[in-house]
Amino acid sequence: MTLSDPHQLATVLEGLLLAAGKPMSLERLFELFEEHERPDSGVFREALGILARSCEGRAFELKEVASGYRLQVRERFAPWVGRLWEERPQRYSRALLETLALIAYRQPITRGEIEDVRGVAVNSNITKTLLEREWIRVVGYRDVPGRPAMFATTKGFLDHFNLKSLDELPPLAALRELEPEPQLALDDEAEVPEGLQARADLALQEEGEAAEPREETSFRSLLAELDTMELGLKTDFDDLPEPESEPEPEALEADEPEPRPAADD
Template identity: 80%
Template sequence: MDLSDPKDLASLLEAFLLASGKPQSLERLAELFEEAERPSSAQLKKALDVLEKSCKGRAFELKEVASGYRLQVRERFAPWVGRLWEERPQRYSRALLETLALIAYRQPITRGEIEDIRGVAVNSQIVKTLLEREWIRVVGHRDVPGRPAMFATTRQFLDHFNLKNLDELPPLAVLREMEPELRPVVDEEDAAVPADLQARADLAAEEPQDEPREQTSFRSLLAELDGMEQGLKTDFDDLLEPAVPDADDESAP
C-alpha cells in the first residue's frame, strides 16, 4: 500500500473509522501509523476529502463532529436501521427536550433560569438524565445565595447531534413561541416524543460500538418540538436577571 497516494490512504482511513465505531481526531489517526510512515496533517485531510467524495450516493457518509471524524449511516435511513435492535429506545418527554434546547442556546444557565423561561418546575429526573447521557455538565455556580449550578452542553452532545461546534446549532427561528399557560410537570413527563424521532435520536446510543453510527441532527429534534402541540420560546430578551433564590428552593427536586 502506497500511503503517499491519497486513494490508498483514504481506504486505510476508512478501515480505521469503520473499526473504531466512534469519532477519531486527526491526531489520533496520525498516532496509528509508525513514525517512519506517518502522513502529515495535510495528507490526512486530503485523504479524508477523497473518502468523503467516495461516500456520495452511498448509505453512509463521512461526518466531522466535535471529537473528530466518523463514518455513519445517513439520517434518512434511521427509521429503518433502528429496527435492527429489538430493545425499545428510551422515550424522551417534551419537558426534557425543551430543557436540553434551552441549555444549548442559553448556556451557561441555571435550573432556576430554565424554570423562569418555561414557566414550570424542572423535574430533577430530567437533569439527572441529561447528566447521565453526558449531554450536559456543571460548569460553575452562579454567585448568588444558594450558588445554583450552571449547566452547559458537552462534546458528547455535539457528537451525538452531528455538530462540530455550537455555531452549527440551527437558528431559533425554527421554533415557535412557547404557550404562556402553566403545564403540570407530571403531564409533561408523560408526554412522549413520536417514535420516528426516538429512532433517530437514540440510534447511536443503541448501536454496537463496532458499527458505523448514525446521528440525529439537532435541527430535526427542534423541528419535532415545533410540530408538537406547543412550541419553544424563541425570544429570550425578556429573561429577567435571576432572582435571589433560596438555597433550599434551588436544591429541591
Template identity: 75%
Template sequence: MNLNEPRDLAPLLEAFLLASGKPQSLERLFELFEEAERPEPAVFKKALEVLRKSCAGRAFELKEVASGYRLQIREDYAPWVGRLWEERPQRYSRALLETLALIAYRQPITRGEIEDVRGVAVNTNIVKTLLEREWIRIVGYREVPGKPAMFATTKAFLDHFNLKNLDDLPPLAVLREMEPEPLLELDDAPVPAHLQALADESAEDPEPPAEETSFRSLLVELDSMEEGLKTDFDDLLREPEPTIEDDEPRNID
C-alpha cells in the same frame, strides 16, 4: 501502499473508522502511525476528502462531529435500519426535552433560570439523566446567593446530534419561521434533521403518546416563554423528592 498518497491513505482511514465505531480525532489518527511512516497533516485532510467523496451514492457517509470523524448510516435510511432492533425505542419526556433545549440554546444557564422560563420546577432526575448521558456538564457557579450551578452542553451532545460545534444548531429565528402550526399543537410534526436522533433514544420513563411533540415546536415555544427571565436567585427552590422523570410542583415558600 504509499501512505503519502491521499488515494492510498483514504481506504486505510476508512478501515480505522469502521473498526472504531465512534468518532476519531485527527490527533488520534496520527497516533495510529509510526513516526517514520506518518503522513503529513495536509495529506490526512486530502485523504479524508477523498473518503468523503467516495461515499457519494452509498448508504453511509463520512461525518465530522465535535469529537472527530466517523462513518455513519445516512439519515434517509434510519426508518428502515431501526427495524434491526426488535424493541421500539422509548421516548424522553417533554420536560426533559424542554430542559435540554434551554441548556443548548441559552448556555450557560442555571436550574433556577430554566424553571423561570418553564414556570415549573425541574425534576432532579432530569438533570441527573442529562449528566449521566454526558450531554451536559457543570461549567461554573453563578455569583448570587446559593451559588447555583451553571450547565452547558458537551461534545457528546454535539456528537449525538451530528454537530461539529454549537454554531451548527439551527437558529431559533429560523425554527420560528419553519413552524406552521400553533405552538401547543401536539402533532407529530417532522423534527429537524440535526435533532431527529434524540426522539429515538431510550428513557427511564416513557412518555404517553399524547405528550409527544415536535422538538422544533418546543424550541420555539420556549423562546417565546423566555421573556422576563430572572437573574437573581434569592428565592432558590428547595427540591422535593423526585418520583418520575417529569415536571414536579414548584415550592413557592
C-alpha cells in the same frame, strides 16, 4: 502500501473509522501511525476528502462531528436500519427536551434560570438523565447566594445530534415552525350550561382578588424568550475555572429558595 499517497491513505482511514465505531479526532488518527510512516496533516486532510467523495451514492457517509470524523449510515435509511434492533428508540418527555433546549441556547445556565423561563420546577430526574447521558455538564457555579451549578452542553450532545459545533444548531425560527397552532378544545360560541356557569361565577366571587396560579410557559413562548438570548451564544467554556465541589447542604440552608410550583412528571 505508500501512505504518502492520499488515495492509499484514504483506504487505511476507512478501515480505522469502520473499526472504531465512534468519532475519531485528527489528532487520534495521527497517533495510530508510527512516526516514521506518518503522513503530514495536508495529506491526511486530502485523504479524508477522497474518502468522503468515495461515499457519494452509497448508504453511508463520512461525517465530521464535535469529537472528530466517523462513518455513519445516511439519515434517509434510518426507517429500515432501525428495524435491526427490537427495542424502540427512547422517547423523551417535553419537559426534558425543553430543558435541554434552554441549556443548548442559553448556556451556561442554572436550574433556577431554567425554571424562571419554563414557569415550573425542573424535576431532578431530568438533569440527572442529561448528566448520565453526558449531554450536559457542570461548568462552574454562579457567584450568587447558594452558588447554583451552571450547566452547558458537551461534545457528546453535539455528536448525538450530528453537529460539529453549537453554530450548527437550527435557528429558533425553524424550531418555531415545528410548534403546531393551538387548537381550541371547545367551540367559542357553544353555550355554557347554566349550572356550570353559576358555579364558576360563585368560585370567582369567593376567590376575590387572589392571585392566579402561574401557568407553565408554552413552547412558543419559550422560543420567543430564547430569541432574545440567541445572539452572543457562548460556545467555549475552557476559560472557566474547574468546577469546585458542590457546596455542603448546611451552606445552602441559609439561602433556601422560595418553593416553586410542582415539578413536571
